[in-house]
Amino acid sequence: MDLDPYGWPHAGALDVRQLPFQVAANGVAALDDSLDRIHEHQRRLYAGRRYAVLLVVQGLDAAGKDSLIRTLARAMDPAAFRAHSFARPLGDEVHHDFLWRVWRHLPERGEVVAFNRSHYEAVLAERLWPTSEPPPDWRGRYRAINEFEGHLHREGTRLIKVWLNTSEDEQRRRLLKRLDKPRKRWKFDPSDIENWRGRDRYLALVNETLTATHTDHAPWHLIPNDDKPAARARVAGLVADSLAALAPEYPRENIGCIEHYKALLRGDSHDGGC
Template sequence: MADDRAQRIARFIEPLRVRPGSTVDLAADFDPLYKADLTKEEGVALLAEGVEVLAEYQARLAAQDSRGVLLCLQAMDAAGKDGTIRHVMSGVNPQGVRVSSFKVPSEEELDHDYLWRYQCRLPRRGEIGIFNRSHYEEVLVVRVHPEYLRRQRLPGESRDPGVWERRYREINDWERHLADNGFSVVKVFLNLSKEEQRRRFLSRIDLPEKNWKFSTADVRERRYWDAYQRAYSDVLSATSTEWAPWYVVPADRKWFARICAAAVLGHALMEIDPQYPTVGEKAREDLMTARRALELEAPVVRSEDDSEKRRK
């Protein structure tokens, strides 16, 4: 990574990275209010720079057409996943980005293994794919709500107490398979505090233009806050790998969360370092032939004297 920006970004996101093999206690190890001594004004400028970096490298990724990137966004309700996607990807070509959101699985999806529906929505080479919630729901919400596991129609031996450790291994192996085939897996957890979630829920209730965002189910799910924190701690500990590390992004300040998400994705693209294809000698000759033909089609430019004579 010759680009100086890559080194600055790597230093910036290092405190957010979950070291592979480490044991995470989410509440103790990561502060949702962390902001790296930045002001909001400085943050606005940094985000603009990050968006430019993404636009530049995404264009090169699409042109090279041999690698792809999958960004997995996980968070508690109201952490800002939609806003993060909207702001971070604001400068890229939408033709090169595919966003997939995963809700309750359909009957068809339940008839397949739990990774099938995610496999079907992976990005193509040259694309950035974004999972707004991801395959990690299968070891988070499904773990917090065991009744969802029963709906997956698994045989008895697949529902034993070792199911979560087995799924961690399967997910790590799947992501390793993707990495080995040219698809970088970038994993971001937007780390929201319980108090900030409460304030955002109140804002959704109090502001008419935000009412549509609120569901009473969100409040019911909030009752499981501690269970989710334990589940996330286990997921971060078990599935942050050298080939697909987790980044825990402080989410209590939306502006800082967006900077961090842009930096993490930008860093992944810079590590790939995609290049515009170069053409061979024969292709270069064809280009020059085409150029000469186009030049011959140029309109004749007449002088002002000629134009004046024609008017007379």
């Protein structure tokens, strides 16, 4: 299946199991370059306060969502970067509409926010493991998500949505690693086994969800994920490109004002002003 630079098929029914899980890439060098670009352009985004960026990271258990976001965070000014993880709805979340818990964590203008899982849990995990009767209108939720993301785009928030495409063998290896290594066992939950056994059902929902919510203003980017450095480099490149397009320069200064304030600080007389 032909792919665009970030992995969306040009035609045909989407089946993530038939898409690449690994690509050749100079991951370390490309990643370092992209992190440098993120560092500079995120500061320009923050200075301009015109746009916001929401990075949505979706993937199977053990796909490396946490470590990807930690890698990107290395390049971010923490004053303008936040990350939030979504699990199954709990407490007050259960008694509100499915987007209620998302609104509170959206970025303000100038910020970058990363979602580890997201509002898409409402049409993926919640559909695979339903907790309410009667079940929600899943097609209605797709429409609501597209309208929600369209509203965010119109109001200045740019979405970067990535699916980390991990093969069955690689996911098994990473889940076993969680059990084998003491420093990783805290991340293991018995539900990981439930989800592993439901992998094919879950991926069928992924195919449907990504197709229904792939739009011009909020496209999905399908990232081959068996090679972690290469996957991180591709996502970092996406983020860097988006930030560079949104904030190519710092806000323009009034040179007359700058000279006026410099003269005041030096104790010089200066006829200019603001």
